[in-house]
Amino acid sequence: MGVFEVKGGRELKGEITPQGAKNEALQVLNAVLLTPEKVTISNIPNIRDVNKLIDLLKSLGVKIEQLNDDTYTFQADEIDIEYLTTPEFKEKGGGLRGSIMIVGPLLARFGKGYIPKPGGDKIGRRRLDTHFEGLQKLGANFEYDSNTNFYKTEAAKLKGTYMLLDEASVTGTANIVMAASMAKGKTTIYNAACEPYLQQLCNMLVNMGAKISGIGSNLLTIEGVKELHGTEHRCLPDMIEIGSFIGMAAMTNSEITIKDVHYDQLGMIPQVFSRLGITIVRRDDDLIIPKQNHYEIDQFIDGSILTVSDAPWPGFTPDLLSIVLVVATQAKGSVLVHQKMFESRLFFVDKLIDMGAQIILCDPHRATVIGLDKQVPLRGISMTSPDIRAGVALLIAALSAEGTSHIHNIEQIDRGYQYIDKRLQALGARIKRID
Template identity: 65%
Template sequence: MNKNGTFIVEGGHRLSGEITPQGAKNEALQILSATLLTEETVVVTNLPDIEDVNKLLSLIRGLGAEVDRTDRHSVRITAKNIDLDYVLSAEYVRDAQRIRGSVMLIAPLLNRYGRASLPKPGGDKIGRRRLDTHLLGLQALGADFNYDSERNIYAFETDGLKGTFIHMEEISVTGTANVLMAAVLAEGETTIYNAACEPYLQQLAQMLNSMGAKIEGIGSNLLKVQGVTRLGGCEHRMLPDMIEVGSFIGLAAITQSDITIKDVRLDKLGVIPRTFEKLGIELEYLGDDIRIPPQDNYEVQNFLDGGILTIYDAPWPGFTPDLMSIALVTAIQARGSVLFHQKMFESRLFFVDKLIDMGAQIILCDPHRATVIGLDRRTPLRGIRMTSPDIRAGVSLLIAALSAEGTSRIDNIYQIDRGYQNIDTRLRALGAQITRED
């Protein structure tokens, strides 16, 4: 797909209908990496057909695994014969640099073959995202590594991983996933303290257990792992993408639409629905569906002492950083003011300059904090030309454009396609006026 693609968005239309969230992008990258832990077949269903997932599947196929895309949302992977020399090829280095999820291929390769290498990964430009947590965790389990600064490549090797006590220095989702995948085949017991406990990690741990691993403490920040000698195949169904669920809630509210989000796995959404309700958004829970009815106004709930509402991101079970930009855009047409404190990444709020150009009342206090003074629908946003800087900001700009008066152009929509499957087609089915240009 052309990376310079553009969305032409005619705003101001109310949407209506039902939409089903795709499989979870962040879970998919972990689950697909874990298929390399066994030579037996692993079947993954509810897989999103998006750029980042397809890139990782291409890397896995390049390593020599049999990858059978049985349909658009299902894949069978048999990683019986792996070509470790492929990780040193120019093709692998180029492709792995383009997706941060490639870092989670290290542990499976180390476990099965005793060596692995990884180019310094890319991904979203949302601030510094350290690899220290991954490297120190693997080192504690018995892996040696060195960094080739000229080629920007990390090389790992081990004579055999051994269980140990690991206190994670930061609550990293991908770091915990990497260490967990290393620990399941390490000799002896591993204790992982200060582990991330997102639903994605819970899904990964449950999948590994179904493959024969012995993991206790799933859902908590203290994981105990008894190493086993081998893992077998399994079938795994991924959760619906909770970031899409939050995105559709925000879209419905700001465009005064009547949207029902189907099959959301409400039990796995944590504080996400409650956070949008604090913005005054009415949600109706219909079994495992969420309906957002059209509202003339939605009023921000202040704190009990009258203080201004603050929404901040935090590791699970806190509010996910991936929905901060969505919630911020939603607040633009609320009644009242909200302070958004993006604690975990220092560059994720810089996209608000586009929103200000559209007519939003936002004060960017510093790289981590922005105050939104709600317009209360007194004036609509106006369509402008803008560029998508990353996945989540890109969809936030799309939501703003759909609520705006006039036409907007959003360039670099490749960033949106990385995380949202056919978002233009799916929103057109609800009545959105979106055209894709290459």
């Protein structure tokens, strides 16, 4: 397993371009299964989770050609549907969370969609009920084998219907939308997720011939069509990387320009980091984070402690709460971080406490951070990355800390951030990958 050796306390400087969005890529790659025609997708990030999904699609029979570093063509005209019953599929399909979204497209086009219990971050319960309840409402039969953790859906023909989702699940909405796009009749999905990456998927499907209205809202209406066609699609930049780089600049007293951020798709991200006291300058579609020796956390109007919590879009994304937490350790003031969605995502704070941060873990969902105002720098330690986002939060902490840190299990970071060591080295970071 790999290790990052990080020598902290160094100011960074320069420009960095965010990679293509991981969470969007995991959705739109599955959509290629809806058509036998060629689909071209660009700005695909070269990261472990995405590469695993591409490999799974190839094993299913999708013809894949890589045109350049971030652009691929996909043609699903000879799918081997029997592959779903093989031991190899059970191993590959269980290796990543994004594999769950092959079910909807396969069910719509071939009448069956199977998946083993998918993997991913160990950040608490991540139930799949929304996916399968939605597919059942479209007319699919559902079967779950608790001994093998294997899920099966089958349907001779899907039929449109009204449904109210029990939670605004992004991947659940994506799965249901892809299935409904080829169902007979009209499907109405209320309490649908409306994140920019889900909007991107819907727009891609429309370009393929789907009839979807309400895109960008939590009420989607889909008129099923008999077939979908090929298209070209480009992924947005990764908003989680953008937020990570904002926090990294503040923590390391660095001046960094983040290029081509698609600002209008960032939602509350700039606003939340601004409330932590971080100066953010927008220039066209770039963000400039000037050098700051000091940043002060805002308070609510009545003087009470600021609370940052996650919520369905357009609320703040849960994937950036780990970054908010680590950035607050060197701010002036205090903040309560409330992670509502996952009950195990804050457990990495013990590493930050070992580095000298002042954090009170109130319960599995809440932590109070008392900022050190950069008066007492964090210190380098040896630590292990528990998941993608916590891993990058620890990396940011290590870049700001005095001394040398070693971060183990960096395969977790590689799942979501491409070439992160090389890109940070270009900014002046002293980071080295050790096998």
